[in-house]
Amino acid sequence: FLGPAANEACQFVTEIVGKNPLLLKEVNLNECELGDTRVKQIASLLQDKHCKLNTL
Numbered sequence: 001f002l003g004p005a006a007n008e009a010c011q012f013v014t015e016i017v018g019k020n021p022l023l024l025k026e027v028n029l030n031e032c033e034l035g036d037t038r039v040k041q042i043a044s045l046l047q048d049k050h051c052k053l054n055t056l
Contacts, residue, residue, distance in 0.1 A: 010038040017045045025054050
């Protein structure tokens, strides 16, 4: 995903992980241009003790 699509996809992932940190265990964002803001959002979610995301 690039541009607005990357932004929307990342927002979706952060919302899913934020609402139910046990749901996702692996996410591939190789083709996404996330930008600093989205990377920081994902990093903060990964620090949640309930987050089960192992592979990003």
